[in-house]
Amino acid sequence: MISCVEHVLPDGVRAKLWVLRNPDGAGVSVLDRGATLCSVIVPDRHQRMDDVTLGFDRVDDYFASREFLGSVIGRYANRLSGASFVLDGERHILSSNDGRHALHGGADGFDCRTWHGSVIATSEGEGVRLELTSPDGDQGFPGEVLASVSFVWTEDNRLVTDFEATTSRPTPINLLLHAYWNLSGQPSRCAIGDHLLTLHANRFLPIDAEKIPTGELVPVLDTPFDFQSERRIDEGLEADELQIAIAGGFDHCWAVDGSGVRPAARLYHPQSGRVLSIATDQPGIQVYTANHFDSRIAKREGSTLYRHCAVALETQQFPDSPNQPSFPDTILRPGRRFHSRTEYSFTTR
Template sequence: MAGAKIAKDVFGTLPDGRSVDRVVLRGEGGFEARIITHGAVIQALIAPDAKGGTDDVVLGHDSFAGYLAERKFFGATVGRYANRIANGRFSLDGETFQLAVNNGPNALHGGLDGFDRKIWDIAEIDDCASPAVTLAYTSPHGEENYPGKLDVRLTYRVTGPTELSLIMEARTDRPTIVNLTNHSFFNLEGATSGASTLDHRLTVKADHFLAIDPTAIPLPEPPRSVAGTPFDFREAHPVGARIREGDLQLQNGRGYDHTYCLARDGKLALAARLEAPLSGRIMELFTDQPGLQVYSGNYLDGTIAGKGGKLIRQSDALCLEPHMWPDSPNRPDFPSPRLDPGSVYRHHTVYRFAARTP
């Protein structure tokens, strides 16, 4: 229907015959968020530029076959624990849990079959002036060896003319750990532009970051000051301006792959701003989470093709992932990812787009 704020179709089919649905949420000026039920993925995010055009600003695939063939987390909802847990092991109330080790010696992004590989149910579609879709997934007790049945609901909603809000909630029937995020790979020049995100100007509202060992686990030390380091983005800098400096932390991450420590008390606030020099697009990211992972696409190596059939290479995208700090279950000095029965895990992130003449 012309002018409709929401639409739904079938994006693909799993080998077992289950359908993968796509819901399109529309804002103003051509702004669209396209969500698929496989992995609760942001499959496309269409944003206007300074010249009145629009383009898709997240990497991924044009068809479902690409998502099924390769697990690269493009636009995915990641859980039950986003980022890494050292040695895949943590203790809770005196009991030790061994998770799958799927990233060197560590557990990463929920294990071998995380939330990014699940089919989420469409719990609600809200076709109104601020269109929204709510997706739900129940992770049974023992899935990927995490304790407790976890009921997760997430809502994508267009909350402004060119603004997408993501709210995630989770409840458990026994003590567990939870850390969810969205893993979109952004290129504000366009997903198929071929432009490097090393030229994007990045601002991060953080005075400290977590230094990591060569396996990307935080070192046993307090957060480090960004002052005087290549990790200082308190004022806008091109992502690539200092990425090749001879800094041990850049070597350990093969670039930026670090958590910034945000000053939060459960309140939504500006965490980062990303600006594209050619299109004039600007994205501001607001979150209530205590950490923001900045990942400069260091492991994108051209071995898979994305949208438009283009090979996805290093520096083709930048990830800004709000979540808890890595390895928090093993670090009592870090914000706690513990969730108990009767309590509710909440995560709120907002992506706000604008454009200005370059």
């Protein structure tokens, strides 16, 4: 079942919020501002429903704050070093908003835009498709890009997301969903450290002092980055390790084993019994443990966010790929279509 509510903000701006529910009452809500996943309500092992992703109480707050809570990131997610890249012999200068680097598409990325949404029917169920036109030169990126993302919520508590894009000129593309997860449903009282994480990845991308990948892919074995077997997140967060000190926690990309749509990560909260399993066709998954959050960021019901209260598990292309010759090619060219799929499955044990 899908419903849509239109909100009128004090300044007259209109925003649409879609709510998708299955017969058991579990579901998600999606806002056209930033194509944002605002809520994910799923049961624990005792069938208690809670919201397991971070978001705001009021629609207005998604316009006033840029915390990437559930928003779609583009045109190129994560960091691009020096806020520039060379493509076909031409250097393109981007909007720098992370020191001298570009982060999450620049100062006015896709998360700051209002997308056009419509209800769709798929073989897996009904959903919402949101579309955006990014003009040539947007934040310094070449080419007019037509981008879309669809959210489908199934009867067995799966969220299926599909990204697509075309372009009028060659341009780098890295689109992702920047959702934060805390499966307790109570992030104001339960930090992310007690969650158990599994990553289907035997290599990760180390970063330099400015959080730019060094270009290496390093084996995780015998390091705090080894989540090939289920481990508590705080075992890594508390490790005496330079890479973790640089980021203030985890803010790294892992190279997902295999190809095609395959398992990438599993997050488990023992107290509630909730399990989130993520499958993707993307080469990497960024694990970010909300290292910058502090009490100035208001969330729901008067609570505030704090450091390490949640984890983002962002399926994506490798960061800074246009400037890293050894990384997979992320250039979309005219006549071709970018497509990626990530599936989020919610169960209990």
